[in-house]
Amino acid sequence: MKKVTCTAPVNIAVIKYWGKRNEELILPINSSLSVTLHQDQLKTTTTVAANRDFPEDRIWLNGKEDNINHPRLQSCLREIRRLARKRRSSGDDNISKILNYKVHICSVNNFPTAAGLASSAAGYACLVYSLARLYGVEGELSEIARQGSGSACRSMYGGFVQWIMGEREDGKDSLAQQVEPENHWPELRILILVASAEKKHVGSTAGMQTSVKTSPLLKHRAESVVPGRMEEMIEAIKKKDFEAFGQLTMKDSNQFHATCLDTYPPIFYLNQVSQRIIGLVHRYNAYYGTTKIAYSFDAGPNAVIFTLDPTVNEFVEIVKRSFPPESNGDPYLKGLAVSPVSLSQDLLSAVETDVFPGGVSYVIVTQPGPGPMESQDISVDLLGTDGFPNASG
Numbered sequence: 001m002k003k004v005t006c007t008a009p010v011n012i013a014v015i016k017y018w019g020k021r022n023e024e025l026i027l028p029i030n031s032s033l034s035v036t037l038h039q040d041q042l043k044t045t046t047t048v049a050a051n052r053d054f055p056e057d058r059i060w061l062n063g064k065e066d067n068i069n070h071p072r073l074q075s076c077l078r079e080i081r082r083l084a085r086k087r088r089s090s091g092d093d094n095i096s097k098i099l100n101y102k103v104h105i106c107s108v109n110n111f112p113t114a115a116g117l118a119s120s121a122a123g124y125a126c127l128v129y130s131l132a133r134l135y136g137v138e139g140e141l142s143e144i145a146r147q148g149s150g151s152a153c154r155s156m157y158g159g160f161v162q163w164i165m166g167e168r169e170d171g172k173d174s175l176a177q178q179v180e181p182e183n184h185w186p187e188l189r190i191l192i193l194v195a196s197a198e199k200k201h202v203g204s205t206a207g208m209q210t211s212v213k214t215s216p217l218l219k220h221r222a223e224s225v226v227p228g229r230m231e232e233m234i235e236a237i238k239k240k241d242f243e244a245f246g247q248l249t250m251k252d253s254n255q256f257h258a259t260c261l262d263t264y265p266p267i268f269y270l271n272q273v274s275q276r277i278i279g280l281v282h283r284y285n286a287y288y289g290t291t292k293i294a295y296s297f298d299a300g301p302n303a304v305i306f307t308l309d310p311t312v313n314e315f316v317e318i319v320k321r322s323f324p325p326e327s328n329g330d331p332y333l334k335g336l337a338v339s340p341v342s343l344s345q346d347l348l349s350a351v352e353t354d355v356f357p358g359g360v361s362y363v364i365v366t367q368p369g370p371g372p373m374e375s376q377d378i379s380v381d382l383l384g385t386d387g388f389p390n391a392s393g
């Protein structure tokens with residue numbers, strides 16, 4: 001039996017992907033750009049094993065067996081095996097042998113799955129990267145991850161990553177590309193404000209299908225707004241211009257949700273907590289007369305806040321005051337260290353509104369991080385020596 005364990009990151013788009021031109025190949029109607037989050041705070045761990053004694057391919061996700069016949073899982077398995085057969089050096093009998101074995105896949109997210117925290121992006125990126133390591137496949141893999149979940153292609157790289165939409169019918173030019181590495185902007189911080197009143201929202205896949213069918217605003221966004229915005233965003237990142245980066249991020253999040261409202265029937269991903277956070281951010285920036293904080297929302301009410309390290313402590317203090325934690329004993333702050341600070345009265349007067357207890361269940365503080373990587377520590381393996389999930393899997 002050959003076994004490999006890898007980890008992969010979550011990514012959050014600052015220029016959103018929303019809408020496909022090809023559902024089966026998962027080809028987008030616009031390019032997008034994301035920040036890869038550090039795996040110290042959010043990651044998927046996946047172990048894959050190939051064994052001639054396995055009667056069938058199987059997958060376990062977060063401790064439960066999942067449907068291996070899910071079309072997107074099958075796409076990833078089929079494509080990575082095709083690539084392995086194509087790229088293996090001639091006469092590499094070992095890879096040829098393993099390619100004929102069935103595989104067991106065991107995967108765990110260290111954050112909530114299907115909760116709007118982009119678990120599918122990290123999950124499919126980890127699956128593809130793990131299988132590539134198992135079969136000895138190197139080089140471009142984002143095209144395969146894209147067929148698991150569109151945003152997963154961006155998790156194949158660390159740092160700042162663009163997904164070039166491509167024009168070809170076969171999607172061979174719809175690939176992810178690193179814009180800058182994770183150490184490019186060391187002061188950048190990302191705060192994830194996990195909303196407690198999480199209602200089951202319309203999933204991204206179904207949501208964008210309806211938007212493409214019904215929203216004229218989405219067509220305008222894809223054709224007339226995103227191309228120029230991508231260039232501006234890349235320039236802002238390269239220059240580490242937070243004013244430009246932050247404003248573009250907020251404007252793109254706002255426009256993405258505007259297209260959701262322009263969808264028929266409309267899709268409401270933002271809730272009361274989201275709207276309060278948006279107001280709080282703009283009041284905070286207005287107080288300082290510059291963009292020190294930026295928000296971005298995906299297909300759910302969780303807020304992703306971008307800022308620079310010197311602002312973290314003060315803004316977290318404001319969040320705690322605006323959305324005080326419920327006394328359920330769970331830690332309110334997770335991830336990078338945050339120090340309590342006192343707030344000036346004039347800042348409080350400028351930003352504060354009525355308090356919303358429990359509106360935010362917890363805050364994850366993180367930073368840009370690396371792409372997928374193979375673990376050399378066998379204690380991390382999720383499959384035992386028998387090829388079945390162990391206590392960690």
Ligand SMILES: Nc1ncnc2c1ncn2[C@@H]1O[C@H](COP(=O)(O)OP(=O)(O)OP(=O)(O)O)[C@@H](O)[C@H]1O
Nearest residue numbers: 044107113114115116117118119120123124204299
């Ligand atoms: N570790 C994983 N390995 C393989 N597949 C995964 C993994 N984690 C999640 N998935 C797949 O992604 C699906 C969840 O994707 P979904 O888009 O519904 O939620 P999300 O990605 O967490 O939220 P959002 O898309 O709104 O950001 C799961 O049902 C599963 O099919």
Ligand SMILES: C[C@@](O)(CCOP(=O)(O)OP(=O)(O)O)CC(=O)O
Nearest residue numbers: 013016017149150151204205298299
């Ligand atoms: C709002 C988004 O997070 C949409 C993510 O959509 P998915 O990648 O989850 O959709 P599928 O391609 O159908 O799997 C914006 C983004 O991440 O770019």
